[in-house]
Amino acid sequence: xxxxxxxxxxxxxxxxxxxxxxxxxxxxxxxxxxxxxxxxxxxxxxxxxxxxxxxxxxxxxxxxxxxxxxxxxxxxxxxxxxxxxxxxxxxxxxxxxxxxxxxxxxxxxxxxxxxxxxxxxxx
Amino acid sequence: xxxxxxxxxxxxxxxxxxxxxxxxxxxxxxxxxxxxxxxxxxxxxxxxxxxxxxxxxxxxxxxxxxxxxxxxxxxxxxxxxxxxxxxxxxxxxxxxxxxxxxxxxxxxxxxxxxxxxxxxxxxxxxxxxxxxxxxxxxxxxxxxxxxxxxxxxxxxxxxxxxxxxxxxxxxxxxxxxxxxxxxxxxxxxxxxxxxxxxxxxxxxxxxxxxxxxxxxxxxxxxxxxxxxxxxxxxxxxxxxxxxxxxxxxxxxxxxxxxxxxxxxxxxxxxxxxxxxxxxxxxxxxxxxxxxxxxxxxxxx
Numbered sequence: 001x002x003x004x005x006x007x008x009x010x011x012x013x014x015x016x017x018x019x020x021x022x023x024x025x026x027x028x029x030x031x032x033x034x035x036x037x038x039x040x041x042x043x044x045x046x047x048x049x050x051x052x053x054x055x056x057x058x059x060x061x062x063x064x065x066x067x068x069x070x071x072x073x074x075x076x077x078x079x080x081x082x083x084x085x086x087x088x089x090x091x092x093x094x095x096x097x098x099x100x101x102x103x104x105x106x107x108x109x110x111x112x113x114x115x116x117x118x119x120x121x122x123x
Numbered sequence: 124x125x126x127x128x129x130x131x132x133x134x135x136x137x138x139x140x141x142x143x144x145x146x147x148x149x150x151x152x153x154x155x156x157x158x159x160x161x162x163x164x165x166x167x168x169x170x171x172x173x174x175x176x177x178x179x180x181x182x183x184x185x186x187x188x189x190x191x192x193x194x195x196x197x198x199x200x201x202x203x204x205x206x207x208x209x210x211x212x213x214x215x216x217x218x219x220x221x222x223x224x225x226x227x228x229x230x231x232x233x234x235x236x237x238x239x240x241x242x243x244x245x246x247x248x249x250x251x252x253x254x255x256x257x258x259x260x261x262x263x264x265x266x267x268x269x270x271x272x273x274x275x276x277x278x279x280x281x282x283x284x285x286x287x288x289x290x291x292x293x294x295x296x297x298x299x300x301x302x303x304x305x306x307x308x309x310x311x312x313x314x315x316x317x318x319x320x321x322x323x324x325x326x327x328x329x330x331x332x333x334x335x336x337x338x339x340x341x342x343x344x345x346x347x348x349x350x351x352x353x354x355x356x357x358x359x360x361x362x363x364x365x366x367x368x369x370x371x372x373x374x375x376x377x378x379x380x381x382x383x384x385x386x387x388x389x390x391x392x393x394x395x396x397x398x399x400x401x402x403x404x405x406x407x408x409x410x411x412x413x414x415x416x417x418x419x420x421x422x423x
Contacts, residue, residue, distance in 0.1 A: 007321040007322040007407070007408075008318065008408075010405035012342060013322065039304060040301055040304040040305065043300045043301070043303075043304055044297040044298075044300050045297070047293065047296045047297060047319075047322055047323060048300070048322050048323060049158055049300070049303070049322075049324065049325050050300060050303060050304035
């Protein structure tokens with residue numbers, strides 16, 4: 001789930017971590033009640049500052065996606081199907097936005113990009 | 124903010140005449156609980172600074188406070204609470220790993236043998252092996268084990284992963300971060316591997332020629348440094364809300380600027396002066412670090 005966390009990316013590390021978890025919840029990979037790794041073990045595994053993991057978990061908590069029970073850990077909340085669909089749509093848009101920006105810097109037109117997407121999907 | 128390490132206008136000279144090396148007016152502030160990354164080229168004064176902080180060298184002038192106590196005066200009390208992995212550790216080659224641990228342990232009343240045993244397992248160290256027979260990676264792991272098992276309030280790590288393979292580096296940093304999570308200890312760490320520091324540090328200091336050029340939270344450092352691509356440059360640069368570090372003209376009349384202290388609203392500075400910003404490019408820590416060194420050296 002946490003492959004390719006990249007310290008060189010302009011997206012802060014905490015946002016990269018929270019985004020991976022958000023997507024995993026939206027896709028159903030993390031179901032209701034599933035436990036997130038402890039701050040200690042995730043910081044150790046990703047070799048990031050524990051405060052970075054805490055910040056990621058706090059963000060998810062403020063969005064109501066997870067809840068922290070003191071001494072027990074952080075758990076995925078009951079997120080409705082509707083909300084999960086909405087999060088998947090938001091993530092798709094983000095991916096497309098990045099793609100469009102990248103294409104623009106390479107001088108690729110929207111028509112060319114759209115055609116390439118259609119062709120790749122058909123393959 | 125409380126600081127685990129604070130220096131005020133520290134001055135130190137090593138050697139004489141032409142070859143003398145100076146640490147000049149060094150004022151360093153390492154917040155309590157921070158993982159503070161200390162960057163700088165070879166010979167920039169990182170190791171000298173560490174040695175000054177730990178009373179292994181005596182400053183010519185200035186003040187040093189470590190864990191709330193004055194250095195070098197209170198070194199006995201401070202060093203008991205500090206774990207140090209030197210750049211070139213002093214080892215007795217004929218001692219085994221077990222004997223090295225036993226020797227080190229006698230100096231530290233806070234020594235945690237249970238954790239030392241756990242780390243021995245995690246690091247795959249063989250107790251009966253002589254230190255002279257350890258590989259570079261094993262020697263590095265033993266040094267980290269010794270420093271961590273003291274359960275120090277402050278860890279001073281001078282290139283602890285230098286020359287080690289990725290697997291060993293990973294083991295060392297994982298153990299370090301688990302410790303930081305459990306104890307909120309302060310870490311002062313130097314490394315050549317900028318991307319390694321970029322992941323684990325929340326503060327950053329940059330040394331060059333014995334001067335501290337930058338000292339700030341990592342996120343602030345990374346956010347504020349940008350490369351601007353300008354279609355046209357403003358003639359008037361007065362009251363610029365950012366610091367211009369360098370500018371390069373390109374053949375087609377456009378310019379590349381390197382700026383510090385950039386925030387999103389600053390586009391207006393250019394539009395208000397009839398200039399156009401084509402692109403704002405984020406820099407990672409290494410690029411930012413190289414650019415700051417370059418502009419600082421150009422102004423020397």
